[in-house]
Amino acid sequence: GQNIDQPTEMTATEGAIVQINCTYQTSGFNGLFWYQQHAGEAPTFLSYNVLDGLEEKGRFSSFLSRSKGYSYLLLKELQMKDSASYLCAVRDNYGQNFVFGPGTRLSVLP
């Protein structure tokens, strides 16, 4: 089966660092993606991991461990505009089928 788990909600303070975890069990694996989605808007691409390790992209970093079925998204120097839902998605081996997690709603407080 296909299953992706993320925390439902998280709260952090402006300027802080937050880590959003994602665990997955899928029938195939061809990459893990993180998307940001503001309320009422479409998801936008943040990061992609296909090999184990850390990918850094400005204030955002994403880590993958394929053996553990685990990823995290790290957001540094949090800003109010980072308040959004963060979606973890795994692309399986069958074409471009993306399996999305339920999303983590992050609230950044002043």
Added chain:
Amino acid sequence: ETGVTQSPTHLIKTRGQQVTLRCSSQSGHNTVSWYQQALGQGPQFIFQYYREEENGRGNFPPRFSGLQFPNYSSELNVNALELDDSALYLCASSFEGFSTVEQYFGPGTRLTVT
């Protein structure tokens, strides 16, 4: 370079009716995927079209069907609408069917079934 567009933005239908949603892919992209996103949940994969052929399908009944046209735009058709079909419908375009890293989402169509 134009982004992914969808129409209409919002739609209200009655149970039992049929609906067609449209998506224009980003310039240069030949693959379109459709997703259903219920409120407070992650998107659920409906199906994907690559070069006018269905290239994968999620766990949705046959009353969800689609088309892709030579210009790579796409339609999602839903027959015999049910109340649970109320959701945000997203399309995403990408280049190539098997090697693409990133897909670009459109703004979505909010469908309400009453």
